[in-house]
Amino acid sequence: MFSSxxxxxxxxxxxxxxxxxxxxxxxxxxxxxLGTGKTHTxxxxxxxxxxxxxxxxxxCYECLLEIDSRKDQQSCQVQVKEGMIINxxxxxxxxxx
Amino acid sequence: xxxxxxxxxxxxxVAVIGAGPAGISCANSLADMGLEVVVLDEQPNPGGQxxxxxxxxxxxxxxxxxxxxxAGQPLIKxxxxxxxxxxxxxxxxQVNSDGHIFYSKDGISKEEAAKFIVVATGAMERPxxxxxxxxxxxxxxxxxxxxxxxxxxxPNGRVALAGSGPLLLLEAVHLIDMGVDIxxxxxxxxxxxxxxxxxxxxxxxxxxxxxxxxxxxxxKIKKAGIPHYKGIRKLSVKGNxxxxxxxALKGDDSINVDADMLFVHFGVVPNTSIYRQIGCEHEWNDIxxxxxxxSDKWGRTSLSNVFAAGDGQFVHGAVPAxxxxxxxxxxxxxxxxxxDKDERDKQAKSIENQxxxxxxxxxxxxxxxxxxxxxxxxxxETLICxxxxxxxxxxxxxxxxxxxxxxxxxxxLRPGMGPCQGKMCGSIISEIISMRTxxxxxxxxxxxxxxxxxxxPLSEIAEIKFLA
Amino acid sequence: MKHAxxxxxxxxxxxxxxxxxxxREKAGTVLMLDKTFGIYRPSRANFxxxxxxxxxxxxxxxxxxxxxxxxxxAEFGPQLEQDSGISLDFALNGVGEPFLCExxxxxxxxxTQQLKEMxxxxxxxxxxxxxxxxEFSQLIPKMELGEKVIGGMFSSDNGHVNPLxxxxxxxxxxxxxxxxxxxxxxxxxxIPGQSHxxxxxxxxxxxxxxxVVAAGHGSTRLLNHLGVKLxxxxxxxxxxxxxxxxxxLPIPLFLVRQTGEGTFMIGVSIEQAGHDIGTTVxxxxxxxxxxxxxxxIMAEFNWVRSWGAIRVxxxxxxxxxxxxxxxxxxxxxxxxxAVSLASLHSSIIPKWIISGRKPKEIENLxxxxxxx
Ligand SMILES: Cc1cc2nc3c(=O)[nH]c(=O)nc-3n(C[C@H](O)[C@H](O)[C@H](O)COP(=O)(O)OP(=O)(O)OC[C@H]3O[C@@H](n4cnc5c(N)ncnc54)[C@H](O)[C@@H]3O)c2cc1C
Ligand code: FES
Numbered sequence: 001m002f003s004s005x006x007x008x009x010x011x012x013x014x015x016x017x018x019x020x021x022x023x024x025x026x027x028x029x030x031x032x033x034l035g036t037g038k039t040h041t042x043x044x045x046x047x048x049x050x051x052x053x054x055x056x057x058x059x060c061y062e063c064l065l066e067i068d069s070r071k072d073q074q075s076c077q078v079q080v081k082e083g084m085i086i087n088x089x090x091x092x093x094x095x096x097x
Numbered sequence: 098x099x100x101x102x103x104x105x106x107x108x109x110x111v112a113v114i115g116a117g118p119a120g121i122s123c124a125n126s127l128a129d130m131g132l133e134v135v136v137l138d139e140q141p142n143p144g145g146q147x148x149x150x151x152x153x154x155x156x157x158x159x160x161x162x163x164x165x166x167x168a169g170q171p172l173i174k175x176x177x178x179x180x181x182x183x184x185x186x187x188x189x190x191q192v193n194s195d196g197h198i199f200y201s202k203d204g205i206s207k208e209e210a211a212k213f214i215v216v217a218t219g220a221m222e223r224p225x226x227x228x229x230x231x232x233x234x235x236x237x238x239x240x241x242x243x244x245x246x247x248x249x250x251x252p253n254g255r256v257a258l259a260g261s262g263p264l265l266l267l268e269a270v271h272l273i274d275m276g277v278d279i280x281x282x283x284x285x286x287x288x289x290x291x292x293x294x295x296x297x298x299x300x301x302x303x304x305x306x307x308x309x310x311x312x313x314x315x316x317k318i319k320k321a322g323i324p325h326y327k328g329i330r331k332l333s334v335k336g337n338x339x340x341x342x343x344x345a346l347k348g349d350d351s352i353n354v355d356a357d358m359l360f361v362h363f364g365v366v367p368n369t370s371i372y373r374q375i376g377c378e379h380e381w382n383d384i385x386x387x388x389x390x391x392s393d394k395w396g397r398t399s400l401s402n403v404f405a406a407g408d409g410q411f412v413h414g415a416v417p418a419x420x421x422x423x424x425x426x427x428x429x430x431x432x433x434x435x436x437d438k439d440e441r442d443k444q445a446k447s448i449e450n451q452x453x454x455x456x457x458x459x460x461x462x463x464x465x466x467x468x469x470x471x472x473x474x475x476x477x478e479t480l481i482c483x484x485x486x487x488x489x490x491x492x493x494x495x496x497x498x499x500x501x502x503x504x505x506x507x508x509x510l511r512p513g514m515g516p517c518q519g520k521m522c523g524s525i526i527s528e529i530i531s532m533r534t535x536x537x538x539x540x541x542x543x544x545x546x547x548x549x550x551x552x553x554p555l556s557e558i559a560e561i562k563f564l565a
Numbered sequence: 566m567k568h569a570x571x572x573x574x575x576x577x578x579x580x581x582x583x584x585x586x587x588x589r590e591k592a593g594t595v596l597m598l599d600k601t602f603g604i605y606r607p608s609r610a611n612f613x614x615x616x617x618x619x620x621x622x623x624x625x626x627x628x629x630x631x632x633x634x635x636x637x638x639a640e641f642g643p644q645l646e647q648d649s650g651i652s653l654d655f656a657l658n659g660v661g662e663p664f665l666c667e668x669x670x671x672x673x674x675x676x677t678q679q680l681k682e683m684x685x686x687x688x689x690x691x692x693x694x695x696x697x698x699x700e701f702s703q704l705i706p707k708m709e710l711g712e713k714v715i716g717g718m719f720s721s722d723n724g725h726v727n728p729l730x731x732x733x734x735x736x737x738x739x740x741x742x743x744x745x746x747x748x749x750x751x752x753x754x755x756i757p758g759q760s761h762x763x764x765x766x767x768x769x770x771x772x773x774x775x776x777v778v779a780a781g782h783g784s785t786r787l788l789n790h791l792g793v794k795l796x797x798x799x800x801x802x803x804x805x806x807x808x809x810x811x812x813x814l815p816i817p818l819f820l821v822r823q824t825g826e827g828t829f830m831i832g833v834s835i836e837q838a839g840h841d842i843g844t845t846v847x848x849x850x851x852x853x854x855x856x857x858x859x860x861x862i863m864a865e866f867n868w869v870r871s872w873g874a875i876r877v878x879x880x881x882x883x884x885x886x887x888x889x890x891x892x893x894x895x896x897x898x899x900x901x902x903a904v905s906l907a908s909l910h911s912s913i914i915p916k917w918i919i920s921g922r923k924p925k926e927i928e929n930l931x932x933x934x935x936x937x
Contacts, residue, residue: 001234001252001253001254001357001358002244002248002250002251002252002253003250003251003253004248004249004250004251005155005157005158005245005249005250005251005275006155006157006158006249024248024249026150026153027247027248027249028247028248031243031244031247031248031250032248034244034248034250035248035250039233039234039338039339040233040338040339044231044486045809045827046485046486047486049231049338050232050233050338050339051231051233051483052233052234052236053236053240054235054236054237054240054483055221055222055237055239055240056236056237056239056240056241056243056244056247057146057221057239057240057243058139058188058551059221059368059517059520059521060224060483060517060520060521061484061515061516061517061552062231062483064516070554070865071808071865071867072516072552072808072867074551074552076243077139077140077188079141079186191846199846208846495733498733498736498737498740498746499576499599499736499740499746499747499748500748501748501749502748502749504609505609505748508606508609508729508732509609509729509730509732509733510733511729511826514806514870515869516808516867516869518869518870547844547870547871547872548844548846548849548871549868549869549870549871552808552867552868552869553867553868554864554865554866554867554868555807555853555856555857555863555864555865555866555867555868556853556857556864556865558846558849558850558853558868559850559853559854559857559864561846561850563846563850
């Protein structure tokens with residue numbers, strides 16, 4: 001749904017859902033994940049519906065992702081780092097899928 | 098540690114929470130006057146929402162974002178030059194009225210203390226629910242704007258915009274400049290300005306330059322040939338797992354737009370979390386329909402050592418925010434006996450004049466874009482609390498069972514108990530209660546805000562570093 | 566002036582249970598008044614245990630009363646779910662407490678012994694086992710115990726409920742069965758008369774034959790006007806709650822429990838802090854440490870919310886059920902553990918209020934015990 005406006009010079013490599021991805025350095029994890037073409041970042045624990053970052057300013061908590069083995073991180077407030085391991089939280093009824 | 102008057106004697110003179118225009122200009126002035134300042138902000142760089150990432154953004158993006166954005170450069174440069182103690186990436190999760198602050202940074206929670214606290218945490222976009230607002234592809238216009246500033250990302254599908262307020266149109270203009278395919282703009286604001294806004298027009302004419310800016314935005318949208326509807330109602334989005342189409346009514350005609358993304362904006366409201374959590378008194382603005390902390394012209398809240406600066410104090414915009422930060426700095430410097438009261442008032446005079454000049458069009462804009470909520474139009478199945486998936490129908494049911502206090506609705510039904518802690522649904526619930534029962538918002542009240550203001554792992558609170 | 570047969574002041578756990586019982590017993594027009602006071606709201610802020618474990622250490626009458634309440638819950642809970650159509654997340658599948666050191670264990674062993682003996686004298690069986698570490702770990706197979714846990718106690722017939730859903734269900738059923746609920750009005754004064762009592766709120770005046778004062782800490786002020794000094798004092802509890810987790814803790818423990826939604830509740834501190842419902846970072850710190858000591862995996866859970874609440878507690882922990890001197894149509898129901906006792910507050914207590922004959926089993930749970 002989103003793509004880069006211009007080619008970025010500096011990039012870092014993250015592992016997203018097990019696959020390496022090159023993303024612009026300095027951006028938030030939420031932006032990086034949206035930039036890879038993913039439409040949603042988690043599923044609601046209650047309804048199972050897909051959800052995606054909404055506010056991008058730390059208010060809504062829709063952007064929760066697992067970052068470096070820590071679950072429920074507010075990814076719009078975290079900067080990407082080289083080698084970061086990021087997993088989207090696709091879960092239902094509290095169980096990992 | 099506290100002295101005999103209960104005043105904190107360790108730590109800094111002033112802690113400024115928030116490194117947007119208000120926090121930065123306040124910190125700059127305080128540092129100029131020789132006070133020990135610490136600035137905390139959860140973002141990795143100074144600039145706040147408006148000047149986000151301004152030190153690193155590419156020149157192409159800088160061009161698109163225009164003068165209002167680059168105006169932040171000198172402020173940030175001065176901040177870097179002044180170099181006060183600055184904790185970027187620090188999320189403040191509790192503030193006590195005695196001046197103690199608890200925050201999380203790089204996975205560690207710590208305590209800090211200051212004699213004065215300036216809360217400059219800004220505003221947030223007003224959350225307004227409609228069917229489909231939780232679908233991926235629906236994003237706040239401010240969020241989409243952040244993606245440009247922070248990620249250099251532009252939408253690459255069909256886009257629709259909906260809501261009201263100048264920032265919605267500004268975002269449209271940015272997207273046009275970036276060549277984005279905008280299918281429609283759906284404004285809830287009526288085509289003919291309401292009478293109450295026109296009363297403020299003469300005063301607004303005092304800043305023709307700002308009004309002209311608005312007119313040129315509208316011209317650009319028109320030139321781009323984008324369908325632009327005004328006075329729409331019953332906005333909704335449909336799609337399977339993501340946005341596929343956007344719908345609304347204009348009069349009796351239905352508007353249907355095929356789109357991959359919808360950016361929404363319904364104005365901004367002060368982010369009052371910290372003020373509420375510390376225990377500041379609040380007042381209600383009936384035109385823009387939001388709560389704001391009670392304060393005097395210096396920003397001093399009902400707690401004498403706690404100040405509110407910037408849009409968190411009242412939504413005035415970026416330039417006034419910086420000016421308000423300076424006024425707050427003067428008041429604190431006078432309290433700390435760094436300057437005397439005459440000096441304070443003398444310096445304040447010119448800032449106040451500038452502020453007055455900046456605020457000329459404000460009442461007009463606020464009245465023109467007064468929110469039109471029509472929440473009772475929202476269908477029963479629509480989610481109000483996104484975190485806990487609580488619907489409009491469930492909320493109406495408990496209100497009808499006698500819950501007339503938002504905290505009671507929260508207790509019995511769980512809206513506001515998820516990770517966002519009611520930041521999204523809290524104000525909506527109060528509005529729904531008010532509309533359903535006919536009570537004024539002031540009587541209905543608002544959700545209590547308690548620590549932690551940010552979710553933090555238990556390991557962090559277990560290993561928190563207290564001040565010695 | 567509006568008229569009712571019985572007015573219940575307070576729509577918390579005690580008031581709502583009693584009001585529900587009154588309409589079920591067809592006590593005429595029942596009116597329940599509640600003003601959501603910022604601080605007097607333990608009914609919306611408690612841990613949700615339905616248990617008799619460790620209750621009544623100072624008082625055999627209360628111990629037996631609490632035991633009976635839990636027996637009654639077996640019927641009361643499912644009935645309430647059925648009547649209200651609201652799932653209460655209720656189960657009587659046991660409550661436990663882990664021991665982190667020998668001293669803790671010794672105290673509990675002695676208290677359990679004492680309660681068992683009291684029960685035997687009074688003709689019932691106090692069920693509680695003292696378990697070693699292995700036995701205790703078998704109760705919670707999905708969570709690894711911390712190194713320091715040496716064992717624990719467990720009572721298989723105590724239980725838990727979502728106290729907020731319980732409150733909503735009681736109110737909803739009360740309304741469905743003809744009760745009138747007036748929310749948002751604050752009672753200012755009770756004016757007793759020969760046959761009728763007047764209740765003045767900030768908005769209205771009501772006249773009724775009987776009054777039930779179940780307003781938690783708010784009761785103190787109301788009864789002071791009538792020359793009655795309630796022996797209540799505030800005792801703060803602080804609780805913290807985490808984000809949702811997959812189901813892993815099947816039974817509630819005194820310090821932590823997992824709710825039906827999956828969140829973990831951690832509490833409960835016991836502090837004398839006056840009427841301050843704030844939370845302190847110190848308490849959060851020590852509660853988090855303790856939780857992690859019990860279950861190291863909890864270190865990874867996110868703390869999302871915390872709150873403080875003021876217990877409605879008497880000097881001897883036992884509740885007060887009485888009429889006030891000179892006015893046998895003004896009833897007082899105040900005390901701690903209104904979740905556990907809800908089953909009796911909506912059965913035996915309403916019968917007493919209707920008939921005016923106080924049952925023997927609560928004869929001693931009155932005001933008089935504080936004046937000797
Ligand atoms: C931390 C904590 C943990 C607990 N855990 C448990 C547990 O696990 N199990 C258990 O059984 N119990 C537990 N409790 C106790 C339980 O919450 C209380 O016993 C119960 O809430 C008391 O109910 P109440 O109705 O008497 O008082 P409240 O809940 O305080 O209700 C009183 C109501 O009266 C209203 N009111 C007051 N004054 C007026 C007035 N003048 N006019 C109109 N309305 C008025 C108030 O607003 C309130 O709604 C716990 C308590 C705390 C604090
Ligand atoms: S997108 Fe809203 S908190 Fe991150």
